[in-house]
Amino acid sequence: MIPFLNLRAQWEAIKDEALPAAERVLASAQYVLGPEVAAFENEFAALCGVAHGIGVNTGTSSLHLALLAAGVGPGDEVITVPHTFVATVAAILYVGARPVFVDVEPGRMTMDPTLAAQAITPRTKVLLPVHLYGQTADMDPLLALAEAHGLTVIEDACQAHGAAYKGRPAGSLGAMACFSFYPGKNLGACGEGGMVVTADAALAEKLRMLRDWGAKKRYHHELLGYNYRMDGIQGAMLRVKLKRLPAWNDTRRAHAALYGQCLAEAGVTIPWQAPDCRHAFHLYVVRHPRRDALQARLQEAGVQTGLHYPVPVHLQPGYAGLGYGPGDFPASEAAAREVLSLPMCPFLTSDQVREVAGQVARITRELDA
Incomplete structure (x- = not known):
């Protein structure tokens, strides 16, 4: 795993x-x-x-x-x-x-x-x-x-x-x-x-x-x-x-760059990096219209993933009193349906990044077939 x-x-x-x-x-x-x-x-x-x-x-x-x-x-x-x-x-x-x-x-x-x-x-x-x-x-x-x-x-x-x-x-x-x-x-x-x-x-x-x-x-x-x-x-x-944070963040950025190369033709939307930012890559979040199926298949293939976040706050039951409803924030709601966080930490190896990307590419080909 x-x-x-x-x-x-x-x-x-x-x-x-x-x-x-x-x-x-x-x-x-x-x-x-x-x-x-x-x-x-x-x-x-x-x-x-x-x-x-x-x-x-x-x-x-x-x-x-x-x-x-x-x-x-x-x-x-x-x-x-x-x-x-x-x-x-x-x-x-x-x-x-x-x-x-x-x-x-x-x-x-x-x-x-x-x-x-x-x-x-x-x-x-x-x-x-x-x-x-x-x-x-x-x-x-x-x-x-x-x-x-x-x-x-x-x-x-x-x-x-x-x-x-x-x-x-x-x-x-x-x-x-x-x-x-x-x-x-x-x-x-x-x-x-x-x-x-x-x-x-x-x-x-x-x-x-x-x-x-x-x-x-x-x-x-x-x-x-x-x-x-x-x-x-x-x-x-x-x-x-x-003391280790700068080096750890550099490793995260290197992993993100490798993910970007490996996922360029993989059928997912990779993170957009704003040119005015130095990204710290706390998470590496891709998007796919069949996110739930992709996540389930990755789990079966031995790849753990996360969801950040599957329900926007305005649609959480505990926040219903704020008065918002479905359709009020379409970009946030679309993200909640599609985002998937791939493994990302300084102790991930380059081979593991390639393996994750390969599994993503394989599964999305099958899902899109």
């Missing part, structure tokens, strides 16, 4: 450094926040080209806190996309605001700036574009929109560790950016983790308070805060992995 993601191989590659790092945390008894988290915050913020990183317990928490720090609350609207993981939208609801969906661009599969412009109302407070699959949204027109209307831009960069837009790192483009360190991400914790990064010192101070019960000083609570702190061991593990 060719795995979709090989976390065991990743552990073998880092364990000689990771085990002593974990032991340092255990010996220090700094289990929550502490020096390892603080060091990781600084190192990851530097990768993103900003001054401040605020480590939290999950990517969802990073989105929640960024919206709170931006002052979003009941009566406000946040523009985002339905072709994303539900956490993007859940965080908007957590603060009592209304998610306003706009469709994605069919090629890039990120927020369409033209549609975003049409969705702005006097209640709009935030633009929340999602950098999907490792590629950033088209940010310059969104930033121009925000400036023209006095809006805050928050990047959902949970799939964009090490990506860039026109030479600028993901995380440096909006007022704040949110990252997830779920284990399967390009940079993943040994458990859960997340971070908000920002260049704004005042926002950073507010975010640090919000993640730690609203306090600057212990037992002095100035805000309604949350217990969203990052664990010390996660900070230590992420520091070990962060």
Whole structure:
């Protein structure tokens, strides 16, 4: 079986450094926040080209806190996309605001700036574009929109560790950016983790308070805060992995290039790479009109795949109260029917990439016959 993601191989590659790092945390008894988290915050913020990183317990928490720090609350609207993981939208609801969906661009599969412009109302407070699959949204027109209307831009960069837009790192483009360190991400914790990064010192101070019960000083609570702190061991593990992230991303890009060569005549639509982006290839997502059959046949052939995502958020039963329905966002709905994520990780071999591509080509020929 060719795995979709090989976390065991990743552990073998880092364990000689990771085990002593974990032991340092255990010996220090700094289990929550502490020096390892603080060091990781600084190192990851530097990768993103900003001054401040605020480590939290999950990517969802990073989105929640960024919206709170931006002052979003009941009566406000946040523009985002339905072709994303539900956490993007859940965080908007957590603060009592209304998610306003706009469709994605069919090629890039990120927020369409033209549609975003049409969705702005006097209640709009935030633009929340999602950098999907490792590629950033088209940010310059969104930033121009925000400036023209006095809006805050928050990047959902949970799939964009090490990506860039026109030479600028993901995380440096909006007022704040949110990252997830779920284990399967390009940079993943040994458990859960997340971070908000920002260049704004005042926002950073507010975010640090919000993640730690609203306090600057212990037992002095100035805000309604949350217990969203990052664990010390996660900070230590992420520091070990962060040093390897550039090389791991380069390997992902090499695998993507090889996939592109091997799949050029394979009967699937391969990912479109925007010329203004440096893709991090968190996922390698192809499209086929008979996606479900292709996925089932690949599983039979020993190839694990994933679906990101099979149901857009506006059609999820838990979000039916938002008032949207089938046909409202045709590009997102078409993607949900057709997308298929092929194996992608730094520990995939070139031979495995060729094998996956060969199986895809064989199966699509049979399906299209």
